[in-house]
Amino acid sequence: MPLYSNLSQMNFELSKEQRSFVDRVDAACTSIRQYEEKCYLEEKFNDRIVPVFGKIGMLGCPISKKYGGLGYDMLTYALAIERIGEEGSSLRTFFSAHTSIGQLVLQGWASEEQKKEYLPDTASGKSVMAFALTEPAAGSDPTSMAMKFEKKGDHFVLKGKKHWIGNGTFAGVMTTYAKDADSGRISAFIVDRDSPGLRTEEMKNKMGLLTVKNAEIYFDNCIVPRKKLLGKLGQGLNIAYSALIDGRLSVAAGAVGVMKDCLSECMAHAKSREQHGSPLAKKQLIQEHIARIAVGIESSRWLVYRAAMARQKLHEYVEGLKQEEREWQTRLDRNNKEYSTLRNKADNLAAIAKFHASNASFEAANRSVQIFGSFGYLKTARVARHFLDSRATIIYEGANEVLELKIASQVLGDSYRTY
Numbered sequence: 001m002p003l004y005s006n007l008s009q010m011n012f013e014l015s016k017e018q019r020s021f022v023d024r025v026d027a028a029c030t031s032i033r034q035y036e037e038k039c040y041l042e043e044k045f046n047d048r049i050v051p052v053f054g055k056i057g058m059l060g061c062p063i064s065k066k067y068g069g070l071g072y073d074m075l076t077y078a079l080a081i082e083r084i085g086e087e088g089s090s091l092r093t094f095f096s097a098h099t100s101i102g103q104l105v106l107q108g109w110a111s112e113e114q115k116k117e118y119l120p121d122t123a124s125g126k127s128v129m130a131f132a133l134t135e136p137a138a139g140s141d142p143t144s145m146a147m148k149f150e151k152k153g154d155h156f157v158l159k160g161k162k163h164w165i166g167n168g169t170f171a172g173v174m175t176t177y178a179k180d181a182d183s184g185r186i187s188a189f190i191v192d193r194d195s196p197g198l199r200t201e202e203m204k205n206k207m208g209l210l211t212v213k214n215a216e217i218y219f220d221n222c223i224v225p226r227k228k229l230l231g232k233l234g235q236g237l238n239i240a241y242s243a244l245i246d247g248r249l250s251v252a253a254g255a256v257g258v259m260k261d262c263l264s265e266c267m268a269h270a271k272s273r274e275q276h277g278s279p280l281a282k283k284q285l286i287q288e289h290i291a292r293i294a295v296g297i298e299s300s301r302w303l304v305y306r307a308a309m310a311r312q313k314l315h316e317y318v319e320g321l322k323q324e325e326r327e328w329q330t331r332l333d334r335n336n337k338e339y340s341t342l343r344n345k346a347d348n349l350a351a352i353a354k355f356h357a358s359n360a361s362f363e364a365a366n367r368s369v370q371i372f373g374s375f376g377y378l379k380t381a382r383v384a385r386h387f388l389d390s391r392a393t394i395i396y397e398g399a400n401e402v403l404e405l406k407i408a409s410q411v412l413g414d415s416y417r418t419y
């Protein structure tokens, strides 16, 4: 089975340049740590993300240099996201929405003209991106979406509502997905914030992820010029599903960071806090918690790195195609075996990594709160915020039940697909 072969090709050596980039991400994270914590308690967007991370190029880390990014590979990007995840899934979610399910969708599917229009501005931080797929009645099953579009002269008219859209309150540009009012086929669109008929409202009362802003987005006969169609008519679902490969990878990478932070917080606390005459770290039952968190980190990180490498191979294959092959045909062409093998592998490894790492990080955060006792039951504690935030990672970018079904159908074969 191709998914489990090629272990010999795993090589996680980073170049000096890549290592120094991850060091710059580390310094940026450290510099905003206190402010991020303050913003979390005040439930406000961290307005230092864009200037601080923009300065080191993190807002366009895996985007080609040709379009203003740093042009790093997916493993380097995953390592950067892992470091950001240590500061919390709230901060990491900003990057997942902006880059993983934002810019990378354009890098993979947009025309040359569209890439030039959007990627440099988003890589510099002049504009932030969002991905608007989910609707109140269409979550795990995007095929049931109600949002419609009609073709009218030189533009499309979009009607419908999306919800839970990360960065949606302020993103300058987003991709969204709607059904042809006639044929029912789903297409993808690039929508500018100032499009006539577009309105956003912040979603309130979230349980966690308090520095990232989610929006309800209303498309009230929203006018989208024809040239903002992403890919070809009818390719919307394929585009959305390919975005989710990157989204899952970023959630999984961030989850590794969450667990690392949990471990470091717990070690410091368990070694300094004494009860019954000795440090908590000397108690065997506390050591069980510590050991399980460590196992979560190691078991998740290798899944993430392997999935990142599979995703990179897919990227390199697509980049190596001739322009006319790239012009949307190859990706739908089931006869292109090489493409579909690479895509399936990247898709499945990302699903496995996300499923495992999100569950492991929630478990790690839960164990961490337990080690901290009452001190972990305050939102001012890092472990408490990890607990609240990592709960979301089991729901978004493909709820874990649906990912389990997806993984099972990959193993059993498509005829056993249950969703």
Ligand SMILES: Cc1cc2nc3c(=O)[nH]c(=O)nc-3n(C[C@H](O)[C@H](O)[C@H](O)COP(=O)(O)OP(=O)(O)OC[C@H]3O[C@@H](n4cnc5c(N)ncnc54)[C@H](O)[C@@H]3O)c2cc1C
Residues within 6 Å of the ligand: 097, 131, 132, 133, 134, 136, 138, 139, 140, 141, 163, 164, 165, 166, 167, 209, 214, 392, 395, 396, 397, 398, 399, 400, 401, 402, 405, 418, 419
């Ligand atoms: C914090 C947060 C941020 C988000 N950000 C974005 C964003 O930026 N852009 C965006 O488009 N969306 C976003 N979402 C939406 C997210 O992708 C959806 O919440 C997710 O896909 C699940 O959909 P749902 O919430 O409608 O749950 P449902 O689809 O109603 O699922 C509810 C439960 O039923 C289970 N279930 C569903 N179908 C099956 C099945 N066939 N078999 C077994 N179990 C099943 C699910 O696993 C889940 O446990 C975000 C959500 C959250 C919570």
